[in-house]
Amino acid sequence: EPEVTQTPSHQVTQMGQEVILRCVPISNHLYFYWYRQILGQKVEFLVSFYNNEISEKSEIFDDQFSVERPDGSNFTLKIRSTKLEDSAMYFCASSPRSGGLLSYEQYFGPGTRLTVT
Amino acid sequence: AQTVTQSQPEMSVQEAETVTLSCTYDTSESNYYLFWYKQPPSRQMILVIRQEAYKQQNATENRFSVNFQKAAKSFSLKISDSQLGDTAMYFCAFMKHDRRFNNNDMRFGAGTRLTVKP
Numbered sequence: 001e002p003e004v005t006q007t008p009s010h011q012v013t014q015m016g017q018e019v020i021l022r023c024v025p026i027s028n029h030l031y032f033y034w035y036r037q038i039l040g041q042k043v044e045f046l047v048s049f050y051n052n053e054i055s056e057k058s059e060i061f062d063d064q065f066s067v068e069r070p071d072g073s074n075f076t077l078k079i080r081s082t083k084l085e086d087s088a089m090y091f092c093a094s095s096p097r098s099g100g101l102l103s104y105e106q107y108f109g110p111g112t113r114l115t116v117t
Numbered sequence: 118a119q120t121v122t123q124s125q126p127e128m129s130v131q132e133a134e135t136v137t138l139s140c141t142y143d144t145s146e147s148n149y150y151l152f153w154y155k156q157p158p159s160r161q162m163i164l165v166i167r168q169e170a171y172k173q174q175n176a177t178e179n180r181f182s183v184n185f186q187k188a189a190k191s192f193s194l195k196i197s198d199s200q201l202g203d204t205a206m207y208f209c210a211f212m213k214h215d216r217r218f219n220n221n222d223m224r225f226g227a228g229t230r231l232t233v234k235p
Contacts, residue, residue, distance in 0.1 A: 033222065043162070043208060045222035056222055089160055093223075104150050104212060106223060108162035 002026045004109035006092050012115045013082055021077045021112045023092030032075045033093040033106060034067065036060070043091065049075065082116045089113050119144045121211050123226035130199045131234050137184075138194045138229045140209030146170075148214040151185065151192045152223070156206040165207070168192065199233045206230050 005024045013019050025032050034046040047057040049067055066078045075094075079086055090113075093106040120143045130136035142151070153165040168176045168185050175183050180200075184193045196203055209226040 035223075037160075042227045043210075043223075043225040045224065048222055058222070091162060093162075104214075105152075105164060105167060106212075107164075108154075110159070110161050113160075 004092055004094055004107050006090075006109040006112050008112060009110065010113045010115070012117065015084055015116055016081050019079050019082055019114065021079075021090050021092075021114070023075045023077070023094075023109055024073050025075055025092065025094030026096075026107055027073070029094035029096050029107070031055075031095045032067075032069070033095075034077045035091040035093065035108075036088040037091065037111075038085075038088045046077070079114075082114075084116050087114060087116045119146070119149075119211050119213060119224045121209055121224050121226035123207075123209055123229050125229045126227070127230045127232070129232040129234055130196075132201060133198055135195060135197045136199055136231065138196075138207050138209075138231065140192045140194070140226055142190050142192065142209075142211045144190070144211065144213065146213045150212045150214065151183075152210040152212070153181070153183070153192075153194045154208045154210060154225075155203075156208060156228070157204070162208075166194065196231075201233050201235060204231060204233045 007022045032049040035043050037043045045058050047061045048055045064080045068076050089111045091111045092109040095106045122141045149170045151168045155163045155165050166176050166178045166181050175185050180197045182195045206228045208228045210223045212223045
């Protein structure tokens, strides 16, 4: 069964450094998302991406964050200058084209644990 | 803005028994989708069950079923014949239907930590 993959599984970085989190969505999906989960808290939406542009973003997704789909398979989240409070689990998700309930289902990757020291 | 509330931070159940997890939400939308996700210690997010708001019939998936009360904005999850492998964090999630984008962000509740005891 196809699945969303994310790399790395764990990233440790120093405050102020740039990090890029990588995701490979399911191949025929068209909608892509990033979520984050600070330890012990709920999952929070960051950004959605469709047709090579951001379709929606939350107040968390400020100028320090950017997303890109550099080729036909990868979907990346970049944090330009990491802060301690960026430490969290980051989940990528994708969903297929519209049409029926199953198209709204978001398939989550296993997550990348980001630790900022 | 949509909010999702899970009022039970923690619950426990004996193996083979039934447990119900509560979820309420607040929205002015008429068309939306509701989901329950399971997050085991591995922290992978696994879809358990889904429900379309326009469908009155409650969704079921094997041992998992929901009680969807649209007027009350309630979406509880019932787990029958609980198994040790059901031990996990359970998140209720809401997603509105937006014709412009067809897909939208998912709003999650704070989660309920379920422990199944042998």
